[in-house]
Amino acid sequence: MATKIVIQQPQPLMYEMESTEWSTGICDCCEDIESCCLAFWCGPCFACKTVHEYGECLCLPLLDMFGFIPPIALTMRVVTRQRYGIKDTICHDCLYACCCYACSWCQVSREIKMRAKPVVLTHALPNVNAGNYNA
Template structure:
């Protein structure tokens, strides 16, 4: 399998594949995120953590933090930062926090769409995507060139 297939459509270096306010380009995810953001967050966290945190665990923790403090956006903001680092997407910590604080739903749906555009089937989770691709580690870093002095 070639890398292009594993990661979906190639993205411009440092760019998100969709805009921040393109929430309605995927109506089903938009509705799910609007009514139960913990589901979308759990799916994103499962992929970003590469299966170390399950969808259910991340979603439940997000819901608990949101219920107790009303600030689940702080938890999801951390995953936006982590995702940007994994895929070398432009942005900074301050803008991540502002996006999640001001429009949590748009931020979560953008992350969901980004992972979908990179070839992940979000309903399968990390383990399902690995199995689907016969154990090839998706999202593994690509090293270019050989050893340099």
């Protein structure tokens, strides 16, 4: 008589621990020099690139040219905070969007990059032989 043996290996568990804070400060431009330079020398191009990386229309930041509080820069800060559960205030978002335009875009860009990095498990063996085996 054949006995059916089921072998199931324990799977690695991984808990995602998201911070409720920005991963970098508003003036931490040295964290990503390339982005900082692009934001400083060509802000509209950098804003378009960041919005595109977020998954929105590439030309959306061009609307920022028509108001005192740049609507797209403000919106991107708020939406990024909501997506990643970052606690901050709309007042800070307005202040940074108006007074620190390039730094604000850099911070949002860094956040998107840092939170989008794939998680790599170490010391995890591939599950090549998973399944049912007949003895």
